[in-house]
Amino acid sequence: DQQVKQNSPSLSVQEGRISILNCDYTNSMFDYFLWYKKYPAEGPTFLISISSIKDKNEDGRFTVFLNKSAKHLSLHIVPSQPGDSAVYFCAAKGLQGGSEKLVFGKGTKLTVNP
Amino acid sequence: ETGVTQTPRHLVMGMTNKKSLKCEQHLGHNAMYWYKQSAKKPLELMFVYSLEERVENNSVPSRFSPECPNSSHLFLHLHTLQPEDSALYLCASSQERVSSYEQYFGPGTRLTVT
Numbered sequence: 001d002q003q004v005k006q007n008s009p010s011l012s013v014q015e016g017r018i019s020i021l022n023c024d025y026t027n028s029m030f031d032y033f034l035w036y037k038k039y040p041a042e043g044p045t046f047l048i049s050i051s052s053i054k055d056k057n058e059d060g061r062f063t064v065f066l067n068k069s070a071k072h073l074s075l076h077i078v079p080s081q082p083g084d085s086a087v088y089f090c091a092a093k094g095l096q097g098g099s100e101k102l103v104f105g106k107g108t109k110l111t112v113n114p
Numbered sequence: 115e116t117g118v119t120q121t122p123r124h125l126v127m128g129m130t131n132k133k134s135l136k137c138e139q140h141l142g143h144n145a146m147y148w149y150k151q152s153a154k155k156p157l158e159l160m161f162v163y164s165l166e167e168r169v170e171n172n173s174v175p176s177r178f179s180p181e182c183p184n185s186s187h188l189f190l191h192l193h194t195l196q197p198e199d200s201a202l203y204l205c206a207s208s209q210e211r212v213s214s215y216e217q218y219f220g221p222g223t224r225l226t227v228t
Binding site for chain 1: 118120123154155156157159162170204206215216217218219220221222
């Protein structure tokens with residue numbers, strides 16, 4: 001049973017436009033959410049995060065929005081650049097089996113076309 | 115060297131072989147993790163070490179055996195693997211008991227079991 005879902009396996013946008021990546025979760029006890037970016041042949045790298053007590057966090061071109069009532073978060077990238085082409089993973093932190101751990105989605109492959 | 119390093123980057127082994135994956139972190143973190151990433155699946159947490167003690171084992175088969183000799187090094191010993199164990203194995207580290215809970219990943223070892 002997947003607790004963190006990224007329902008779009010891929011997304012293609014034009015350079016300069018907005019990219020919106022979505023993530024849904026089922027566990028209301030998650031208290032922290034993170035986005036990771038992964039290039040081929042590299043490990044995931046941390047991008048941006050948000051605490052469950054907030055609804056928005058912004059860092060340069062990247063903004064994460066959290067809608068707790070809908071159990072939904074999204075990552076906005078604006079303007080999108082070709083170098084943003086990568087797989088983006090959503091992750092949620094919560095207590096499982098007595099210890100804190102991250103639960104990841106399957107990822108969304110973003111392609112930004114020049 | 116900085117960050118999290120993993121060796122080897124690629125490994126092909128037969129089902130009767132014994133091999134080990136190595137991970138080293140240069141970030142001064144006190145927790146380390148092994149993840150498995152199979153095609154079209156979320157990242158699966160395998161093992162967690164905190165302060166060099168194993169605190170989590172997500173029902174991983176005994177053919178995978180972790181070792182954490184100190185806070186900077188983590189090994190994954192492999193023996194009598196199955197073809198379905200072919201995947202990308204990622205190591206990560208973090209500093210526990212901080213609010214952000216960011217994990218820093220290595221580049222991964224691409225394992226193929228023949």
